Amino acid sequence: MRQIKNAIAALTLLVVLSAFTDFNAHLENGYKIGDVVSDFKLMNVDGKMVSLSKYKEAKGFIVVFTCNTCPYARMYEERIIALNNKYDAKGYPVIAIMPNNPTIKKGDSFEAMKERAKSKGFTFPYLIDKDQEVYPQFGATKTPHVYVLQKTKKGNVVEYIGAIDDNYNDASAVSNKYVEDAVNALLEGKEVQQKETKAIGCSIK
Amino acid sequence: MRLYYLAVLFLFFLSCNNQKKNVVTPKELMSVNSTVSEKDSVLELEVYTFDEFEKFLNKKDGKVHVINFWATWCAPCIKELPYFEELNKKYKDKNVEVLLVSLDFPHLYESKLKPFIINKKIKSKVIALDDPDMNSWIPKVGTAWSGSIPATVIYKNNDKKFYEGSFTFSELETELKQFLN
Numbered sequence: 001m002r003q004i005k006n007a008i009a010a011l012t013l014l015v016v017l018s019a020f021t022d023f024n025a026h027l028e029n030g031y032k033i034g035d036v037v038s039d040f041k042l043m044n045v046d047g048k049m050v051s052l053s054k055y056k057e058a059k060g061f062i063v064v065f066t067c068n069t070c071p072y073a074r075m076y077e078e079r080i081i082a083l084n085n086k087y088d089a090k091g092y093p094v095i096a097i098m099p100n101n102p103t104i105k106k107g108d109s110f111e112a113m114k115e116r117a118k119s120k121g122f123t124f125p126y127l128i129d130k131d132q133e134v135y136p137q138f139g140a141t142k143t144p145h146v147y148v149l150q151k152t153k154k155g156n157v158v159e160y161i162g163a164i165d166d167n168y169n170d171a172s173a174v175s176n177k178y179v180e181d182a183v184n185a186l187l188e189g190k191e192v193q194q195k196e197t198k199a200i201g202c203s204i205k
Numbered sequence: 206m207r208l209y210y211l212a213v214l215f216l217f218f219l220s221c222n223n224q225k226k227n228v229v230t231p232k233e234l235m236s237v238n239s240t241v242s243e244k245d246s247v248l249e250l251e252v253y254t255f256d257e258f259e260k261f262l263n264k265k266d267g268k269v270h271v272i273n274f275w276a277t278w279c280a281p282c283i284k285e286l287p288y289f290e291e292l293n294k295k296y297k298d299k300n301v302e303v304l305l306v307s308l309d310f311p312h313l314y315e316s317k318l319k320p321f322i323i324n325k326k327i328k329s330k331v332i333a334l335d336d337p338d339m340n341s342w343i344p345k346v347g348t349a350w351s352g353s354i355p356a357t358v359i360y361k362n363n364d365k366k367f368y369e370g371s372f373t374f375s376e377l378e379t380e381l382k383q384f385l386n
Contacts, residue, residue: 142351
């Protein structure tokens with residue numbers, strides 16, 4: 001009898017707790033500045049599997065959660081290509097990851113990703129987060145959402161989280177290139193000044 | 206250029222005096238200047254920078270303000286929009302004001318946003334927020350806001366709550382009721 005009472009009490013507590021779960025709780029999860037990132041193994045549009053550990057020469061990474069369908073992501077495509085063209089040779093390649101579920105967003109299917117990568121001439125891997133396991137680890141909530149990682153003895157450490165720059169609408173009107181500033185600082189052995197920024201994006205589906 | 210002023214003048218008369226509406230048909234207007242359509246004269250869209258918009262987040266008028274950030278390109282936003290409309294219908298006479306803040310791209314106001322508002326017969330007030338320096342204003346809306354939409358603020362005087370994510374109608378109504386007393 002007592003066991004049943006205890007079980008009921010525990011169950012009640014669980015129900016009450018789950019009812020009061022913070023609406024924004026999902027935003028608290030994911031990597032913070034200074035965290036070490038777990039490696040992943042995701043399929044690229046060329047059919048090959050990509051992991052961070054395969055980049056022996058890299059000093060770090062510009063990980064961009066992006067997709068085919070989000071208008072903000074599309075406005076940043078040229079700038080993502082430019083980032084890779086500028087920083088791949090300096091040891092900070094772009095790794096693009098498509099986090100959406102293609103059954104919800106047909107335009108983000110693996111086939112559509114291949115076509116997009118080809119037509120836009122992506123010079124970097126464009127990976128599909130097929131099981132939707134990697135983006136929650138990072139805590140990415142939207143596209144585009146950028147994580148700059150620095151390779152250290154501890155592993156790949158998060159040094160910047162946020163937007164690419166401060167004007168989605170007009171690349172020529174940008175006054176702060178957040179990602180470039182972060183990578184430049186890391187290349188010079190300095191501390192990143194602006195470690196986190198916010199921007200409107202399409203919620204990951 | 207003179208033709209353009211002529212067109213604006215015609216529109217002015219059109220909006221001032223409905224009885225004279227048959228004098229200028231939309232077709233004639235189109236022939237004067239193809240960028241001036243009849244729709245423009247029907248729907249005036251208020252567009253704000255964040256500094257101009259901030260007053261909507263800080264009214265101390267004793268009303269409950271429900272402010273939803275959305276865009277026509279955002280599927281989950283479109284899905285929950287009817288719930289905000291329903292809330293507006295049900296509570297507008299009970300000291301509740303619903304404000305729909307569009308984050309659509311300015312170059313799509315005419316082709317996407319205005320037709321959407323007209324076709325869906327949106328009754329709640331819709332305004333547009335156009336301020337590309339997002340990092341400067343997103344935290345002022347909600348410190349917890351990552352920047353994904355939909356996002357919603359509900360407040361009354363100094364009591365404010367921020368929500369990132371989608372609502373069902375009953376979830377939205379439950380949150381609203383916490384501000385009604």
